[in-house]
Amino acid sequence: MEGRFIRREGRFRAYVxxxxxxxxxxxxxxxxxxxxxxxxxxxxxxxxxxxSRKTELYMVATxxxxxxVLVDSALHVKLAEEAIRRxxxxxxxxxxxxxxxxxxxxxxxxxxxxxAEGVEALVEVKGCTLSxxxxxxxxxxxxxxxxRHLKELAKAVRDGYEGYVLFLVARCEARELRPNxxxxxxxxxxxxxxxxAGVKPLAYKVVLKEGEVNVTEPIPVKLEPPxxxxxx
DNA sequence: CTTAATTATTGACCCGGCAT
DNA sequence: ATGCCGGGTCAATAATTAAG
Numbered sequence: 001m002e003g004r005f006i007r008r009e010g011r012f013r014a015y016v017x018x019x020x021x022x023x024x025x026x027x028x029x030x031x032x033x034x035x036x037x038x039x040x041x042x043x044x045x046x047x048x049x050x051x052s053r054k055t056e057l058y059m060v061a062t063x064x065x066x067x068x069v070l071v072d073s074a075l076h077v078k079l080a081e082e083a084i085r086r087x088x089x090x091x092x093x094x095x096x097x098x099x100x101x102x103x104x105x106x107x108x109x110x111x112x113x114x115x116a117e118g119v120e121a122l123v124e125v126k127g128c129t130l131s132x133x134x135x136x137x138x139x140x141x142x143x144x145x146x147x148r149h150l151k152e153l154a155k156a157v158r159d160g161y162e163g164y165v166l167f168l169v170a171r172c173e174a175r176e177l178r179p180n181x182x183x184x185x186x187x188x189x190x191x192x193x194x195x196x197a198g199v200k201p202l203a204y205k206v207v208l209k210e211g212e213v214n215v216t217e218p219i220p221v222k223l224e225p226p227x228x229x230x231x232x
Numbered sequence: 233c234t235t236a237a238t239t240a241t242t243g244a245c246c247c248g249g250c251a252t
Numbered sequence: 253a254t255g256c257c258g259g260g261t262c263a264a265t266a267a268t269t270a271a272g
Contacts, residue, residue, distance in 0.1 A: 011248060012259045026259060030247045054259060073246085074261060101245085101263060141248065 005041040005062065008033075014059060016045055025057035029073040032141045033129060036062045036069055044068060044208075061208050067172035068208040073127045075213060076168050077101075077110050079206060080125040083215035084113065089166070090218065091202055095121060109152060121162035124149045128169045128177060128203075135226050136174035136203070136219070138167055142184040150190040154197035163199040165191070167221065168206045174219060177203040181225040192223050 003018040008027065014037070016025045025045050027037075037043075042063040048055055061068040077100060080089075087093045095113040102112045102122065111123040130140040139146055153163035167177050179188035195201060201221040207214055 011246095028246090028260070032248080058260095077262090099263090143247075145245095145247070 001045060003043050003045050003057075005037055005043045006039060008037055013055060016043055016057060016059070018045065018057070023057050024055040025059045026055040027059050027071060029071040029127065029129065031073075031129060031139065033062075033071065034140075036064055036071070036129060061170075064171070065173050068170075069129050070127070070170040070206055070208050070213060071129065076125050076127045076206075079168060079213060079215050080111065080123065080166055083204065084111070084123075088215050089202065089204060091200065092121070092123075092164070109149065109156075119162060120160075121164060122153060122156045123164045123166055124153060125166045125168060127206075128167050128174075129171070130180070131169075131171040131174045132226075134173055134175040136167070136169045136171055136177040137180040137183070138177065139180055139184055139187060143187060146184075146187050147190040150187075150194040150199065153199045154194045157198040163194070163197075165194070165199060165201045167201070167203040168215065169203055169219065170206050170208075172205070172207065174205065176220045176222055178222050178224070178226055188223075188225070195223060 001018055003016040006015040006017055006022060008014045011030045012027055014025045014027050015022055026048060043059055044061040045057040045059050048058040060072045061070050081097050083089050084092050084095060084097060092113065095115045097111055098114050099112040102109050109122045110125045113121040113123060126138055128136050128138045130137045157163045169177055179191045181188045191201065203219050203221045205216045205219060207216050
């Protein structure tokens with residue numbers, strides 16, 4: 001159901017007005033979402049089923065530019081998995097998902113794949129909710145973890161794996177994805193370095209409509225900062 | 233009685249913000 | 253600069269039940 005965003009409290013909790021009543025909602029996406037979650041914004045929430053829930057609702061998406069932007073980041077790995085299985089991700093056709101949340105190096109990577117030829121690939125999935133005009137930017141907040149994931153992927157490539165970063169872009173107006181130099185220059189550099197090491201960045205759109213979420217078509221990833229962005 | 237399948241429990245992790 | 257907090261999910265492990 002649709003509601004009106006009131007405010008966020010901490011990372012996980014938000015207050016949302018639905019049918020004239022203010023209710024609490026869980027926000028899974030821990031990013032800033034500052035330009036999305038503004039007072040009065042239209043949001044999509046669902047009942048929060050299960051025992052010992054501390055919020056009444058669960059926030060699924062928020063409306064921006066007349067399109068739903070998925071903020072339920074718990075879905076990203078599942079969406080990626082399904083997209084890979086169905087052959088939507090062209091670069092990964094013929095790969096099957098072997099394991100999820102794979103321990104590697106100092107942390108975890110989202111997916112371990114294996115191609116028909118026996119090639120193993122590690123994939124880190126990243127959800128992208130920020131865009132300026134037609135350019136999707138990642139991340140929307142500085143992310144040490146993101147940098148570490150990229151370093152681990154680069155290491156995986158040295159160890160003989162294929163390495164992928166799969167950005168799932170939740171903005172319908174986006175036509176390309178770039179690292180967000182202004183918010184996290186370190187991530188941008190790490191992405192370039194990972195790319196040089198052989199890690200392949202991919203970006204695909206994720207579309208929510210009529211109660212369904214799907215990974216759809218790819219958009220190009222560009223490693224240089226957009227022209228309008230000033231680099232210090 | 234052994235093995236498989238289902239269910240319950242545990243622990244790690246997500247990551248920005250606030251307190252120390 | 254470091255550590256903990258928060259609500260929830262998922263993989264892995266443990267415990268229970270069902271099937272052979």
